[in-house]
Amino acid sequence: MDVEWNDSQPIYRQLRDRVVAMILEGVLNDGDPLPSVRNVAADYRINPLTVLKGYQELVNEQLVEKRRGLGMFVLTDARSTLLRAERERFLSEQWPLIHANIRRLGLSLPELLAAGEG
Numbered sequence: 001m002d003v004e005w006n007d008s009q010p011i012y013r014q015l016r017d018r019v020v021a022m023i024l025e026g027v028l029n030d031g032d033p034l035p036s037v038r039n040v041a042a043d044y045r046i047n048p049l050t051v052l053k054g055y056q057e058l059v060n061e062q063l064v065e066k067r068r069g070l071g072m073f074v075l076t077d078a079r080s081t082l083l084r085a086e087r088e089r090f091l092s093e094q095w096p097l098i099h100a101n102i103r104r105l106g107l108s109l110p111e112l113l114a115a116g117e118g
Helices: 011-024 037-044 048-060 078-105 109-117
Strands: 064-067 071-074
Touching: 011 048, 011 078, 037 048, 048 064, 048 071
Parallel strands: none
Antiparallel strands: 064 071
């Protein structure tokens, strides 16, 4: 995980987002353990309660589970659940803005595809 924190959102939320990115990128797979709360807190010099709050967000979203005495583990199908949610959010929130900008600039599909290859 990246060590830099920004001031735009709470650290627990940034930690949650980083774990989500690790799941989406395949760094963490179904059944994999998350780094312990103590290790993350020590490695990144943040309060263990902050780490726990970030991890609890993932539990609430049913992406990870707590196993008493063992830690937190990525749930089966967490990646597919995240992909579905991220795709829906992209199509409903980001794509309309991107599409409007494409139309406003008069860009064609071949231009967009060529720019994406470069």
